[in-house]
Amino acid sequence: MTPRGWAVVTLVGLVVLLIASVALLVPWSRPPAPRADQLDALRELAPTEVARSRAFHAALRPGSYGALAIGLLAALLLGLTPLGSRLIGLVSRPFGDHWIAQAVLGGLAVVLVADLVTLPFTAWRHAVVDRYGLSTQSWGGWTVDLLKSYAVSAVIGAVALLGFYTVTRFAPRWWWAFGAAGAAVLVVLLSFVLPVLVEPVFNRFTPMEPGPLRTELTALADRDRVPVRDVLVADASRRTRAVNAYVSGFGPTRRIVVYDTLLREASPAEVTSVVAHELGHAKDRDVLAGTLTGALGAAAAVTVLYLLGSWGGLLRAAGVESIGQPRAFALVFAVVAVAGLVSTPAQALLSRRVEARADAHALALTGDPTNFEAMQRRLATVNLADPDPPRWEYLYSASHPSTVERMAAARAYGRGEGR
């Protein structure tokens, strides 16, 4: 069998594995959250607060979708015309068109152009967030954050680009196989090291101070039989008033992180409810499941890229001879941009199901739907979330159930439904 034949077989295998892992790891039945309860919950929220959240999202929308459209347009322009390969040539010329310069500097230049065209929208977003009082960050602090995130992306990007084009260069027929394996390993590695290496670039993490709340949260984790090394507090207040908590990493790097803003704003019982939700993610190994599906998806994507490489029309449009050459990176980037856009609703759906399960876990662990609902109300108010967002936007990109869905789930739980 030819390398191409093997690539097709591998792709089929990866897709089957991906479907199987999604089918097995994602909860497909969700706890009840009756629409009647949702509407009741919505009516009980302060109308001025709801109107303010909706105005906030209306103000953000042109910037968000503008960035999406312009970013995609730039990726397509660079990838489906010879512009991208010319840009890569231009950047690598001072280095004698060496392949490493093309691969790393050329690749980063393509990504930078795409970032720069969306920069005005990113700035607009900050201006809106600031105008609504959600941000505590000056333009200076915002710029520093932006530069830090460019630097982090450049380091990770350079490693990935160099690795990828070393393989395409030295294994021209079988690069897809090494590339697929490498992409999967990179996803696992990043999921493991990002919490310890990258998160501290943006925030300071300190163990939660000893006291009744810490004792309560540790007891909660013990009761749940979830080994948690520490509950960390992030100094999120340096850039936002928003409240949040999350769990990241797995194995020895797993940690539960709460924002300092959450400790300041919410009652201890509400914080307990949030941490119980995060323990649900840990208990159900959601980070591991996300990493596994991400790794399979990345491996499948590299294989698809290789197969797309035999589409002559695509190569001619990009002005390159082969998809594995560094000068074709803009084409790869365009394919990845389109794939990202198309897969957003599917990723959002999976995320919402996993989040609903973590909510159900929090309710079962605490047995306290009242404080769960109070916390959801607070999250919506403080974070200016639209409690019942437009359906199309919810389906396209909502990573969590809506506030009214989460409140309705608590009410249903309180009545004993779905236990």
Ligand SMILES: [Zn+2]
């Ligand atoms: Zn969650």
